[in-house]
Amino acid sequence: MVTVNGRIIPLAHTVCAFAAFFAALVAGYSLHFHKIVQNAHYGYPDEWFPSVSATIGDRYPERSIFQILIALTSFPRFLLLLGHFSLNRSVICFIIGVVRTVSCGGWVYITSTDDHDVHDVFMITYIVLTLPWDIMITRLATRGRLAKGIVATVFFGTLVPLVHWYIKHQVHHIAGAYSIYAYFEWSLIILDILFDSLAYNEFDRIRINVTSETSEDGGWLFRICNQIQDLDLTVEDEKTVIKVEDDATGISFKETETTNTEIIRSADDELEIFFEKTEDVTIISNNSPAPSCDSYLYIVTNTFNSFMFWTSLTSLTCSIWYFPLWYMSISGYEATLLYFLAPVLLYIPFMPTIFQQYGSLLGGLIVVGAHLVGSPEARLLVVGAGTAVTVTTFVLNLKCIASKEVTSCFSTTWLYGLVFTVVIKMGCYSNNPLWPIMNSSNGGYNLLGLALVTISGILAPYTTSIHFGRDQEEPEVQETSPRCVSKILVGLGFGSLIFGMHQLMTDSSTVIYWSWEGYSKDSQGPLAWPWSGLTCTVMLFAAATSYKFSARPLVPAAVLALSTAVLCDRRITGWNNYIFGGLFYLLAMIWIVPTYFNALAASASTFSFLVGFFLYIILILAHVWVVAYAFVPLGWILRERIEVVLTFSTVCIVVGSIAAKFSLSTAKSGVTLSNDFKRRTGLLALIGLSLVASFTYSQRPVGVPQPYHPDSKLITAGIWTIHFGLDNDMWASEESMMYLMKEMELDVVGLLETDTQHIVMGNRDLTSKLGHDMNMYVDYGPGPNKHTWGCILLSKFPIINSTHHLMPSPHGELAPAIHATIKTYDDILVDIFVFHGGQEEDEEDRRLQSEALSKLMGSTNRPAILLSYLVTNPHEGNYNNYVSDESGMHDIDPEDDDRWCQYILYKNLKRTGYARVSRGTITDTELQVGKFQVINDEQIAQYGDSIYEHEKVDGLDNDELHFPDTFYDEGERGHHYHVFDRPLYYTFDG
Numbered sequence: 001m002v003t004v005n006g007r008i009i010p011l012a013h014t015v016c017a018f019a020a021f022f023a024a025l026v027a028g029y030s031l032h033f034h035k036i037v038q039n040a041h042y043g044y045p046d047e048w049f050p051s052v053s054a055t056i057g058d059r060y061p062e063r064s065i066f067q068i069l070i071a072l073t074s075f076p077r078f079l080l081l082l083g084h085f086s087l088n089r090s091v092i093c094f095i096i097g098v099v100r101t102v103s104c105g106g107w108v109y110i111t112s113t114d115d116h117d118v119h120d121v122f123m124i125t126y127i128v129l130t131l132p133w134d135i136m137i138t139r140l141a142t143r144g145r146l147a148k149g150i151v152a153t154v155f156f157g158t159l160v161p162l163v164h165w166y167i168k169h170q171v172h173h174i175a176g177a178y179s180i181y182a183y184f185e186w187s188l189i190i191l192d193i194l195f196d197s198l199a200y201n202e203f204d205r206i207r208i209n210v211t212s213e214t215s216e217d218g219g220w221l222f223r224i225c226n227q228i229q230d231l232d233l234t235v236e237d238e239k240t241v242i243k244v245e246d247d248a249t250g251i252s253f254k255e256t257e258t259t260n261t262e263i264i265r266s267a268d269d270e271l272e273i274f275f276e277k278t279e280d281v282t283i284i285s286n287n288s289p290a291p292s293c294d295s296y297l298y299i300v301t302n303t304f305n306s307f308m309f310w311t312s313l314t315s316l317t318c319s320i321w322y323f324p325l326w327y328m329s330i331s332g333y334e335a336t337l338l339y340f341l342a343p344v345l346l347y348i349p350f351m352p353t354i355f356q357q358y359g360s361l362l363g364g365l366i367v368v369g370a371h372l373v374g375s376p377e378a379r380l381l382v383v384g385a386g387t388a389v390t391v392t393t394f395v396l397n398l399k400c401i402a403s404k405e406v407t408s409c410f411s412t413t414w415l416y417g418l419v420f421t422v423v424i425k426m427g428c429y430s431n432n433p434l435w436p437i438m439n440s441s442n443g444g445y446n447l448l449g450l451a452l453v454t455i456s457g458i459l460a461p462y463t464t465s466i467h468f469g470r471d472q473e474e475p476e477v478q479e480t481s482p483r484c485v486s487k488i489l490v491g492l493g494f495g496s497l498i499f500g501m502h503q504l505m506t507d508s509s510t511v512i513y514w515s516w517e518g519y520s521k522d523s524q525g526p527l528a529w530p531w532s533g534l535t536c537t538v539m540l541f542a543a544a545t546s547y548k549f550s551a552r553p554l555v556p557a558a559v560l561a562l563s564t565a566v567l568c569d570r571r572i573t574g575w576n577n578y579i580f581g582g583l584f585y586l587l588a589m590i591w592i593v594p595t596y597f598n599a600l601a602a603s604a605s606t607f608s609f610l611v612g613f614f615l616y617i618i619l620i621l622a623h624v625w626v627v628a629y630a631f632v633p634l635g636w637i638l639r640e641r642i643e644v645v646l647t648f649s650t651v652c653i654v655v656g657s658i659a660a661k662f663s664l665s666t667a668k669s670g671v672t673l674s675n676d677f678k679r680r681t682g683l684l685a686l687i688g689l690s691l692v693a694s695f696t697y698s699q700r701p702v703g704v705p706q707p708y709h710p711d712s713k714l715i716t717a718g719i720w721t722i723h724f725g726l727d728n729d730m731w732a733s734e735e736s737m738m739y740l741m742k743e744m745e746l747d748v749v750g751l752l753e754t755d756t757q758h759i760v761m762g763n764r765d766l767t768s769k770l771g772h773d774m775n776m777y778v779d780y781g782p783g784p785n786k787h788t789w790g791c792i793l794l795s796k797f798p799i800i801n802s803t804h805h806l807m808p809s810p811h812g813e814l815a816p817a818i819h820a821t822i823k824t825y826d827d828i829l830v831d832i833f834v835f836h837g838g839q840e841e842d843e844e845d846r847r848l849q850s851e852a853l854s855k856l857m858g859s860t861n862r863p864a865i866l867l868s869y870l871v872t873n874p875h876e877g878n879y880n881n882y883v884s885d886e887s888g889m890h891d892i893d894p895e896d897d898d899r900w901c902q903y904i905l906y907k908n909l910k911r912t913g914y915a916r917v918s919r920g921t922i923t924d925t926e927l928q929v930g931k932f933q934v935i936n937d938e939q940i941a942q943y944g945d946s947i948y949e950h951e952k953v954d955g956l957d958n959d960e961l962h963f964p965d966t967f968y969d970e971g972e973r974g975h976h977y978h979v980f981d982r983p984l985y986y987t988f989d990g
Contacts, residue, residue, distance in 0.1 A: 333377070442732050716748070
């Protein structure tokens with residue numbers, strides 16, 4: 001028999017793997033430098049360093065050198081896997097290692113030159129499997145856990161700049177970006193090899209037996225060496241008195257009686273092991289005790305931490321949206337959703353301590369402080385980092401709680417934090433004042449937020465120390481360890497729960513707009529004011545009573561299933577949808593939270609949280625796919641199917657709650673909270689109700705809206721595509737928009753790309769601020785369950801009736817339209833049409849939409865104005881359907897041939913002026929404005945077609961008909977008259 005020390009395995013693996021990659025690099029540099037640094041966009045000298053794929057796969061002989069050496073690596077590679085299995089006995093770890101090794105073979109032997117897609121699939125599989133491999137090897141290691149944790153952390157941290165520079169190369173085509181990307185790619189290779197090499201010391205316990213017979217000490221190949229047994233030991237009996245005092249920790253151990261101690265000493269004094277037979281040992285702690293879970297300090301601190309948790313989640317998602325919005329496609333920045341998987345860091349040994357002590361402080365400061373970063377790209381990455389810390393801290397706190405009473409207290413305060421984010425958003429006109437899209441100029445309270453985060457972050461380690469008592473505190477009833485299937489089901493349910501809350505419960509008006517169908521003379525659904533206050537009140541009630549449903553998920557699950565059915569039934573609208581769908585959905589979701597929190601705390605499984613947040617990411621993407629299907633791969637699968645996404649989410653929540661109930665089957669069905677806790681959280685609920693009442697009162701209409709120029713019977717109408725209320729620098733743009741619209745004295749305005757009631761748009765209601773501060777009537781248009789980009793009507797005139805339309809769209813985007821009737825001067829009714837046509841790629845859709853809208857406009861003989869986004873050239877193609885005898889509509893200026901998207905059409909009104917105002921930094925589209933005088937039926941009949949005949953003049957005698965002088969020449973704040981460099985004025989023959 002030949003016996004070899006196991007250290008030879010990682011040593012051989014490291015040498016062979018390193019030699020394979022770097023021999024290929026040296027050969028490539030020497031023989032084909034200019035060819036291997038060449039990429040699809042640039043070559044030398046713009047690019048100067050080759051990628052791994054180009055080095056190992058593009059040229060002979062470096063490709064052959066690499067593949068020969070990497071083949072030699074396979075033998076120590078599989079020995080490495082067997083060695084780890086012999087040490088940790090983890091079958092899952094071994095299987096992951098084998099699949100990971102095979103995927104490695106896939107991308108090194110099938111190069112990008114052979115088949116780019118297959119190469120990438122194997123490469124991505126390898127990187128994804130590296131995550132659980134590194135984590136499990138680190139956790140199961142007996143030596144070098146710190147070093148392995150550091151290397152693994154650096155490895156996955158390197159993925160962030162790697163993706164960033166790949167986007168710079170692939171999307172922005174920046175010279176040199178690929179070479180910088182290659183630096184990080186080669187760094188990953190080095191770190192990956194380094195991680196496996198750290199098994200060197202651990203494998204010292206392994207002896208490789210080359211023999212045909214089975215050894216008494218192990219298997220046919222490996223024998224695990226027990227170093228203690230191999231030493232020459234003697235045993236002595238001694239009597240001693242033990243007294244240990246640690247001034248650093250303030251904890252002392254004192255033995256009150258004599259102790260019999262067995263001392264095992266090795267012959268060479270290298271090892272001493274003490275076996276103590278102790279009796280009556282007391283532990284005296286000089287540290288201050290943690291606050292009880294019913295104290296004011298605990299309640300307030302945890303509520304604020306929850307407030308920051310939801311602020312962080314919504315901050316990251318609404319920041320991501322900026323990038324696909326501007327690129328009009330997948331930008332690559334969507335990858336920052338992976339920040340939600342940051343709880344994986346808890347597998348690294350030293351990380352839980354760091355997050356316990358500093359997580360709340362660092363996460364909050366980073367998220368709120370992100371507003372100080374000017375660049376949108378950098379701000380997104382900063383927000384992502386802060387969100388990662390905040391989410392991980394939340395997971396750590398919940399998974400470490402041992403007591404069911406503490407879990408219920410934590411659950412209740414967490415729900416109050418959610419409700420208070422909704423209440424504060426309501427008070428700040430649907431914007432969270434701590435978001436990174438907010439600053440002091442547009443309604444942000446970031447500095448106040450930084451102060452509150454600092455105070456709470458300093459207190460958090462003390463107030464949450466009660467959560468970290470699993471080892472010292474015996475549970476009231478011994479729980480059975482949940483099975484893997486149960487952990488997965490609970491994790492999937494938890495992820496769906498977070499998604500459902502984020503989708504419909506992070507703004508008080510979201511469920512209202514799921515039910516809104518427009519104004520009606522007879523009856524209409526709820527409006528955001530004042531019924532957002534009712535939404536908040538119901539959420540407060542649900543949070544206050546949620547503890548009664550701890551480990552009792554059946555009633556909430558049943559209510560959730562029924563309310564989801566109502567929300568998904570498009571025939572149910574208005575009040576029925578809002579009450580029986582929206583409000584009952586809120587109740588059920590909040591009531592089911594304690595069951596999940598109890599199950600997650602009982603299992604203490606980070607794995608369940610990771611499964612949950614992974615599904616949460618998938619559901620966020622699905623939630624966007626239903627509308628953005630024209631811009632994403634396989635978009636047809638979820639096209640206009642938000643009901644499918646919502647139903648799937650609810651099914652996961654219900655099934656997960658049942659699994660959670662069974663995992664808690666040995667526990668008491670409910671938890672009784674102390675009267676102090678109920679009284680103090682009741683006070684918190686009263687504070688919330690007071691805020692709701694105050695905000696509802698302060699946001700009441702300030703008076704009856706009045707047009708700017710009633711003496712001239714003038715309607716000033718505008719159309720503007722506003723990019724979902726985010727300006728060019730990723731700041732919320734409501735304040736900037738109001739400045740321009742007020743200065744232009746708009747009586748009626750149509751806004752497009754406005755449906756922000758989605759996760760990635762922040763669940764915002766743009767009409768809240770605009771309607772209140774501009775004192776205008778508002779119609780939100782087709783709601784977030786209608787799969788459009790949205791359109792809004794704001795009017796100084798009462799909206800008598802409004803109907804929402806989804807124009808034909810068999811292949812492309814759904815085109816939203818509002819047909820509203822407003823009561824103007826002398827009770828003359830005027831029809832307003834606001835319309836956003838589909839994209840230019842779908843010609844048949846645009847033709848069908850033009851014909852449908854033409855018929856709709858032709859269905860009324862009243863005066864009418866179309867405020868629209870048509871996607872056509874003047875006098876060409878579909879333009880002649882919009883401006884036609886059937887529609888009866890006329891172009892505000894047929895001679896304006898420099899248009900493509902925005903148009904203003906009209907009929908049976910006296911046109912007096914037309915202006916085009918530059919956008920400034922608010923969006924990528926100008927504001928178009930038309931001025932019209934309202935005339936009665938007799939005047940319309942008298943003028944006939946001559947009303948559309950015109951003569952351009954420099955000005956009009958009536959100053960009220962003039963546009964503001966503010967925007968001549970350079971204008972203000974980036975806004976000025978352009979294209980014509982001045983407004984156009986018209987007179988007519990009649």
